[in-house]
Amino acid sequence: MSDTYTGVPSVLAQDLPRPVPAVEPGSCPVGAVFDRLGDRWSLLVIVLLGGRAHRYNELHRAIEGISQRMLTRTLRALENDHLVARTVHATVPPGVEYDLTPLGRSLLTPVSALADWAVAHAHELRT
Amino acid sequence: MSDTYTGVPSVLAQDLPRPVPAVEPGSCPVGAVFDRLGDRWSLLVIVLLGGRAHRYNELHRAIEGISQRMLTRTLRALENDHLVARTVHATVPPGVEYDLTPLGRSLLTPVSALADWAVAHAHELRT
C-alpha cells in the first residue's frame, strides 16, 4: 500500500508519477467529502464557525446572498455529518447557536491547506 | 494578517478560536477551488491523471459511469483552469492525451491532505 489514499505522499506529491487504480465516484472518500462540502455554502459556514460560534441570524447576515432555505438546509446537512453542533438556549426569544464539533474543527486543517493553495495559485486559474 | 487565508495555521488548526471576517461566496478563493472541483467528476479526473497521462477513451473506461458529454465538459473546464493539458498526436487514428500541468500536479498535495482526512474520518460522518 502507499502512504496516502491517492497514492501520493502528502508532502511531496509532485515527485512521483505513480499509477492509480480506476475509481468510481461512490467509492472515493475524497469524493464523499466534496459531495458534502462542494456546494456553494457549506464550506463558507465551516470557515465562519471556525472563527467562533454563530447564531442563526448572525450567519444569515454574515453570508451575503444566502437564502433562509439554503442556510437551514446547509446547517442541517452539516449537523447530520457531525461537523456542526446545534444548541438551543431556552431564552425568550429563543437563541440557537451553531458551532463546530471537534470533527468539524479537525477538518479546518486540510481545508486550510487547500485554502493556502488557492490563495497562492488563484491568479494562475483561467486567464 | 494571519498565517493562512482562513486565519488558521495549516498545521495546528484546532488551537486557535480566532474571528474570521464575513465573506461572500464569490470573494473566497477556497470557494473558487470548490466551485471548480466540487462537481462529481473533476477531482476523479485529477487523481487519475495524477497517476499518469490518459487518452480520452482510457478515461472514459476508467471512470465508471461518466457520460461522454460530462467527460468532455470536465476536461474542457480543467483545461481552461490550466490544471490539465491536452495534446493531440497526429497519428491515424488521432490520439489525444490528457495530463496534469505543473499547476495541476501541485494541487495534488493539498488534495492529498484532504484525502487523508477523509479516509481517517469517513466513519464519523453520518451515522
Next chain:
DNA sequence: CAGAATCCTTATCGATACTG
C-alpha cells in the same frame, strides 16, 4: 428569533444519435 412550507425558475446531467 429561528425556522417550515410552498412555488417556481434555472442549472445540471444522462441518454441517445451523429461526425471528422
Next chain:
DNA sequence: CAGTATCGATAAGGATTCTG
C-alpha cells in the same frame, strides 16, 4: 478515436409567505 448536438428528466436554488 475523440468528440459534437439535441433532448428530456431531475435536482438545486431563490423568493415569498407563514408560524411557534
